Amino acid sequence: MSARSGRVKGVNGNLVTVEFNESVSQNEVAYVVQGDLRLIAEVIRVRGRYADMQVFESTAGITVGDPVEFAGDLLSVELGPGLLATVYDGLQNPLNVIAERHGFFLPRGEQTEALPRDQVWEFAPRAAAGDRVRAGDTLGVVTEGIFEHRVMVPFGVGGVVPVDQSRTIDPLGPEFTLARFERLFAEYPKPNHPIKAFLINRPRLRGFGNGYMQEMLFRAGIQPTRKVASLDRDERKRLHRAVRGVLAEATRKGGSADTCDIYGRPGGYVKALGARVKSCTVCRTPIQKKSFLGGATYYCPGCQKEPG
Ligand SMILES: [Zn+2]
Numbered sequence: 568m569s570a571r572s573g574r575v576k577g578v579n580g581n582l583v584t585v586e587f588n589e590s591v592s593q594n595e596v597a598y599v600v601q602g603d604l605r606l607i608a609e610v611i612r613v614r615g616r617y618a619d620m621q622v623f624e625s626t627a628g629i630t631v632g633d634p635v636e637f638a639g640d641l642l643s644v645e646l647g648p649g650l651l652a653t654v655y656d657g658l659q660n661p662l663n664v665i666a667e668r669h670g671f672f673l674p675r676g677e678q679t680e681a682l683p684r685d686q687v688w689e690f691a692p693r694a695a696a697g698d699r700v701r702a703g704d705t706l707g708v709v710t711e712g713i714f715e716h717r718v719m720v721p722f723g724v725g726g727v728v729p730v731d732q733s734r735t736i737d738p739l740g741p742e743f744t745l746a747r748f749e750r751l752f753a754e755y756p757k758p759n760h761p762i763k764a765f766l767i768n769r770p771r772l773r774g775f776g777n778g779y780m781q782e783m784l785f786r787a788g789i790q791p792t793r794k795v796a797s798l799d800r801d802e803r804k805r806l807h808r809a810v811r812g813v814l815a816e817a818t819r820k821g822g823s824a825d826t827c828d829i830y831g832r833p834g835g836y837v838k839a840l841g842a843r844v845k846s847c848t849v850c851r852t853p854i855q856k857k858s859f860l861g862g863a864t865y866y867c868p869g870c871q872k873e874p875g
Pocket residue numbers: 847848849850851852867868869870871
């Protein structure tokens with residue numbers, strides 16, 4: 568966060584005039600700070616030591632003297648996989664996330680990640696080791712529905728692709744055997760990581776989302792916080808079967824019932840866990856929620872017992 572700041576000098580509707588101490592750029596993003604609230608605004612005019620800003624939220628309660636922080640960058644939109652299936656407010660806050668947190672009414676000062684950080688996508692490389700790339704070249708693509716998101720070299724970056732783009736394993740393919748799965752466990756560098764991290768990172772396994780990972784752990788009867796190294800052979804075997812089982816069922820049924828394809832058709836896979844599931848469909852135990860690794864994970868304490 569930039570240290571450049573200012574103080575509110577006047578409020579007129581959604582326009583706020585700010586006196587600043589250093590320098591401010593036209594169209595720069597700024598935040599009016601009110602206690603815990605940070606109201607986003609954009610600089611629309613600079614006159615001497617004063618900047619006029621348009622605040623994109625209700626300015627009720629903003630008073631002369633309120634602190635203002637300048638962000639140092641322009642108003643921008645985040646692009647990437649997950650964008651197409653999400654509905655946003657005007658500041659790119661995902662409405663489903665806000666609804667989960669606050670219900671029907673959008674509070675002021677809400678800032679949410681525009682794209683889900685805990686969802687894993689399949690990356691198909693287009694550049695190979697040894698290729699020379701420069702800004703704007705496509706390194707690979709991520710497919711969302713019928714669209715391809717290109718992952719491109721950013722401005723100011725270029726060089727030779729050094730990494731070994733080894734092939735990923737299709738969890739539904741013949742090569743995803745129990746022995747191969749065991750090897751992924753043995754090769755995993757962080758035995759003290761939670762098993763959920765293993766499923767997120769799994770270096771060679773093709774992508775699936777957070778929602779399916781918790782389904783897999785539920786079917787295997789394993790708590791998401793269990794350490795990778797603590798799983799015994801039987802549990803690894805159950806997890807291997809659950810990975811295949813969940814993905815096979817989801818594929819057969821056209822995806823999850825709580826998401827739609829890009830034509831608005833919901834899938835037929837009904838998840839056992841999620842924000843709306845109150846108690847376990849198998850044992851009736853109330854579903855628990857744990858927040859870690861940048862997302863919420865649901866589990867059934869009855870079916871997914873701690874060992875011993
Ligand atoms: Zn249960």
